[in-house]
Amino acid sequence: MSAPEPPPLVIRARGVHKTFDGVRALDDFSVDVWEGDILGLLGPSGCGKTTALRVIAGFEHAEAGTVAVRDRVVVGPGVFVAPDQRRVAMVFQDYALFPHLSVARNVAYGLEPGAARRRRVAEVLEMVGMAGLEDRMPHQLSGGQQQRVALARALAPRPDVILLDEPFSNLDAGLRDRVRREVRTILVEARTTALFVTHDQEEALSISDTVAVMRAGQVIQAGPPSDLYLRPAGQWVARFLGDADFLHGTASGGTVDTPAGRFPTDLVGPVDVMVRPEMVKVVPDPDGGAMVTARQFFGHDQLVTVVLASGQQLRSRLGPRPDFRPHDRVRVEVEDVVVFPAE
Amino acid sequence: MPGLEPLPEALTVEPLPPASPPHPVSRAPGHLWLAGGTVFLLVVAPLLFLLGTVAGAGIETWEIIASRRTAELLGNTGRLVAAVTAASIAIGVGTAWLTVRTDLPGRRAWGTVLSLPLVIPSYVGALAIVSAFGPTGLLAQFFDRVPTVSGFWGAFLALTLFTYPYVHLLVVAALRNLDPALEEVARGLGSSPPRVFRRVVLPQLRPAVAAGGLLVALYTLSDFGAVSIMRYDVFTRAIYLQFVGRSDRTPALVLSVALIAVALALLAAERMTRGPAAYFRPRPARAPRRVALGRRGRTLALGLLTLLMGIALVVPLAVLGWWLLRGLLQQQSIGSVWPEALRSLTAAGLAGLAAVVAALPVAVLTIRHPSRPAAALERTVWTVYGLPHITVGLALVFLGARLGPPIYQSLPLLVVAYVILFLPQAAGAAQASLRQIDPHLEEASRSLGRSWSTTMGRVVVPLMSPGLLTGGALVFLTAMKELPATLLLRPTGFETLAVRIFAAAEESFYTRASAAALLLVAVSALPIYLFTIRDVRT
Numbered sequence: 001m002s003a004p005e006p007p008p009l010v011i012r013a014r015g016v017h018k019t020f021d022g023v024r025a026l027d028d029f030s031v032d033v034w035e036g037d038i039l040g041l042l043g044p045s046g047c048g049k050t051t052a053l054r055v056i057a058g059f060e061h062a063e064a065g066t067v068a069v070r071d072r073v074v075v076g077p078g079v080f081v082a083p084d085q086r087r088v089a090m091v092f093q094d095y096a097l098f099p100h101l102s103v104a105r106n107v108a109y110g111l112e113p114g115a116a117r118r119r120r121v122a123e124v125l126e127m128v129g130m131a132g133l134e135d136r137m138p139h140q141l142s143g144g145q146q147q148r149v150a151l152a153r154a155l156a157p158r159p160d161v162i163l164l165d166e167p168f169s170n171l172d173a174g175l176r177d178r179v180r181r182e183v184r185t186i187l188v189e190a191r192t193t194a195l196f197v198t199h200d201q202e203e204a205l206s207i208s209d210t211v212a213v214m215r216a217g218q219v220i221q222a223g224p225p226s227d228l229y230l231r232p233a234g235q236w237v238a239r240f241l242g243d244a245d246f247l248h249g250t251a252s253g254g255t256v257d258t259p260a261g262r263f264p265t266d267l268v269g270p271v272d273v274m275v276r277p278e279m280v281k282v283v284p285d286p287d288g289g290a291m292v293t294a295r296q297f298f299g300h301d302q303l304v305t306v307v308l309a310s311g312q313q314l315r316s317r318l319g320p321r322p323d324f325r326p327h328d329r330v331r332v333e334v335e336d337v338v339v340f341p342a343e
Numbered sequence: 344m345p346g347l348e349p350l351p352e353a354l355t356v357e358p359l360p361p362a363s364p365p366h367p368v369s370r371a372p373g374h375l376w377l378a379g380g381t382v383f384l385l386v387v388a389p390l391l392f393l394l395g396t397v398a399g400a401g402i403e404t405w406e407i408i409a410s411r412r413t414a415e416l417l418g419n420t421g422r423l424v425a426a427v428t429a430a431s432i433a434i435g436v437g438t439a440w441l442t443v444r445t446d447l448p449g450r451r452a453w454g455t456v457l458s459l460p461l462v463i464p465s466y467v468g469a470l471a472i473v474s475a476f477g478p479t480g481l482l483a484q485f486f487d488r489v490p491t492v493s494g495f496w497g498a499f500l501a502l503t504l505f506t507y508p509y510v511h512l513l514v515v516a517a518l519r520n521l522d523p524a525l526e527e528v529a530r531g532l533g534s535s536p537p538r539v540f541r542r543v544v545l546p547q548l549r550p551a552v553a554a555g556g557l558l559v560a561l562y563t564l565s566d567f568g569a570v571s572i573m574r575y576d577v578f579t580r581a582i583y584l585q586f587v588g589r590s591d592r593t594p595a596l597v598l599s600v601a602l603i604a605v606a607l608a609l610l611a612a613e614r615m616t617r618g619p620a621a622y623f624r625p626r627p628a629r630a631p632r633r634v635a636l637g638r639r640g641r642t643l644a645l646g647l648l649t650l651l652m653g654i655a656l657v658v659p660l661a662v663l664g665w666w667l668l669r670g671l672l673q674q675q676s677i678g679s680v681w682p683e684a685l686r687s688l689t690a691a692g693l694a695g696l697a698a699v700v701a702a703l704p705v706a707v708l709t710i711r712h713p714s715r716p717a718a719a720l721e722r723t724v725w726t727v728y729g730l731p732h733i734t735v736g737l738a739l740v741f742l743g744a745r746l747g748p749p750i751y752q753s754l755p756l757l758v759v760a761y762v763i764l765f766l767p768q769a770a771g772a773a774q775a776s777l778r779q780i781d782p783h784l785e786e787a788s789r790s791l792g793r794s795w796s797t798t799m800g801r802v803v804v805p806l807m808s809p810g811l812l813t814g815g816a817l818v819f820l821t822a823m824k825e826l827p828a829t830l831l832l833r834p835t836g837f838e839t840l841a842v843r844i845f846a847a848a849e850e851s852f853y854t855r856a857s858a859a860a861l862l863l864v865a866v867s868a869l870p871i872y873l874f875t876i877r878d879v880r881t
Contacts, residue, residue, distance in 0.1 A: 057786070057790055058789070058790075059786050059789075082789070082794075082795075083786070083789040083790055084789045084790070084791075084792050084793055084794050084795075085792075086790075087792070088790060089790050089791060090786060090787060090790040092783040092786070092787060094781060094783060096781055096783035096784050096786070096787040098784060098787075098788075098802055099784075099806070100805050100806055109788065109791050109793070109801075110791030110792050110793070150787075153787075153791065154790075154791075157791060157792055163790075
């Protein structure tokens with residue numbers, strides 16, 4: 001049997017450039033979104049991620065580059081397809097529900113009149129768990145409910161892709177986690193393709209099938225969340241996605257020696273070895289070569305900082321036990337590292 | 344800063360999204376530019392035509408400009424503008440201070456009542472004054488040798504009494520915004536209360552006083568009705584007389600251009616004063632300490648305010664009422680009113696509707712697609728709003744005459760004149776309501792597959808409707824009262840309330856004018872709250 005066909009591409013952006021008053025917002029931006037994928041576009045504030053979304057939606061004009069939705073070029077040299085002709089639905093950070101229309105009429109807005117419209121409105125409202133609230137006006141809804149209506153409204157016309165701009169940033173922290181999971185479930189059940197923008201690493205990693213990390217106007221790495229976390233393509237991505245300590249060493253003959261042990265590598269010469277705190281095991285050992293210098297206790301876990309014999313510091317994330325104290329003698333075992341050329 | 348490490352980028356707080364995107368939502372569609380361009384042409388075409396005609400007159404133009412007659416008109420106009428402005432500032436600052444910063448009894452009610460003379464059009468006020476104190480007025484009928492009011496002093500009185508509220512309203516707002524701490528600091532540094540007022544309060548009021556004074560100056564410069572009824576020769580009156588009386592109408596056009604030049608200078612000055620005033624501090628939480636007037640001061644203040652309201656409100660209305668009542672009792676012909684009212688209603692109503700239609704592209708272009716052309720459109724529309732009505736009316740008359748019968752002296756041309764003159768009232772209200780609408784709503788509509796026009800029709804215009812309604816109503820009310828352009832442009836026999844009042848006043852038929860005048864005042868007084876919007880914008 002041959003390998004299964006990869007799903008078709010829904011969005012293909014290549015080499016997109018966009019400047020605002022001389023400031024580069026997008027600089028050779030490229031991204032692929034596959035059918036059925038939930039892609040999180042993650043980047044620090046000001047990296048151009050919202051601009052990328054707006055170029056794809058058709059609210060900004062790119063200066064160069066192409067964007068295709070399915071097989072149709074919507075942005076390209078001499079091509080600009082109006083936003084309403086792109087089959088790309090946007091969900092806004094502030095939800096942007098039409099304040100003068102009821103829930104049902106908001107959801108029906110993108111549908112053509114007829115019996116099918118009534119059925120589809122009922123169907124998507126059921127899908128987002130808002131059945132029975134058809135006649136409410138937007139101002140009578142809570143933030144979470146408004147979000148679901150906005151999602152239902154975007155899903156209703158069965159667009160090729162749904163774009164979500166910082167969809168959870170307007171919700172308070174207690175609600176956010178639950179709503180994230182609900183939205184992911186809805187998107188998966190609707191078998192829709194989605195591209196969402198966020199500056200929150202945890203959010204991107206937890207609800208995306210694919211994460212694309214953006215910096216200074218371009219995507220610098222894309223892939224499944226765990227790949228990105230464990231195999232970052234560079235030190236910036238490594239630091240951006242989570243806590244990381246770096247050990248310096250010189251590689252030769254397929255390995256590198258560091259104060260925390262010997263690790264295999266294909267590189268030769270000075271290298272930086274990234275160590276995630278989760279990959280560091282600290283074991284109490286009176287003869288150990290390392291010492292605990294600090295400990296932050298969080299309940300479900302603890303972050304223990306140790307100093308190695310070399311003077312190098314490492315952090316370790318462990319379960320709540322054992323009960324480490326500063327000056328405890330310990331042994332350090334590092335399981336999995338990533339070796340980068342030294343910067 | 345040394346010693347402080349920059350935060351890693353991931354930790355910096357995502358700034359709140361701006362209220363509206365810093366860049367245009369999308370490029371304005373072609374038909375929007377077409378509509379905006381049409382409005383622009385509509386507004387500038389008459390003036391360009393006027394300028395073109397005057398430029399074509401060549402040497403004659405300079406002869407008229409350099410004539411003694413022009414110098415005389417300029418002197419008269421300048422004298423009247425200066426006197427009315429100075430008096431309005433004196434009255435307006437005084438009334439504002441009394442109602443905001445003293446323990447005057449009933450100061451809140453006074454604050455409102457003192458702005459009421461605004462609802463009386465200057466020509467109605469002038470009619471009331473002249474019909475009471477004029478050579479053939481009420482007083483002259485009962486007493487032989489009474490001093491009569493007309494000419495410069497008549498015009499001065501009428502314009503001051505009905506325009507000082509501009510200063511009053513602006514200074515009241517400025518006084519309420521003053522931080523009392525500044526005055527307390529000055530007192531603490533050893534300044535006496537009068538010195539504090541002179542050195543601390545007055546300088547802070549200067550922008551408001553200047554803005555109010557320039558509004559009054561512009562109003563006086565543009566006024567046609569009051570000066571005509573008082574028979575005082577200024578530019579506006581001379582232009583009208585030249586137009587109706589002479590076969591050679593070039594002088595009227597040349598004088599119009601001269602008047603426009605003066606008005607533009609005043610407008611430029613007004614724009615300059617408006618800059619800093621826009622940055623008023625938010626209203627302080629603490630109310631300022633009120634000055635105790637003392638018993639004698641209170642009596643004096645109440646006496647003066649009562650006198651002022653007596654002359655500006657009670658006397659005009661009483662006099663008009665008296666003429667009406669006398670006419671009814673003596674079974675004189677008071678003339679018809681309702682057909683005139685219906686004509687006023689028709690013309691002003693159509694103007695309100697048309698202004699809303701024209702305001703829409705102006706508002707959408709300026710708020711949603713800010714650009715140089717959009718800013719130019721806005722500035723042009725607002726500048727023409729400040730020009731004397733008689734000049735715009737005259738330009739349209741000549742343009743209409745050139746274009747010929749179906750347009751010349753037609754109701755549509757009159758409606759177009761009203762739209763040109765009052766468009767900013769509708770556009771300002773439309774802009775204010777559009778600013779309240781989240782641009783994401785329009786983008787959401789577009790991304791749901793709806794075209795720009797459908798988005799306008801189903802989302803933007805419905806959400807703007809309260810503002811559009813307010814703007815239309817403002818234009819309607821102002822057009823009802825408009826006099827000079829109506830006189831010049833109305834179709835033959837199309838006598839409106841304003842025309843009726845003016846014609847009757849010219850011939851001293853006070854009884855005939857009174858019913859129309861009272862009706863007009865009643866209509867303007869109905870939605871007083873709408874005036875606040877107009878004042879904010881102008």
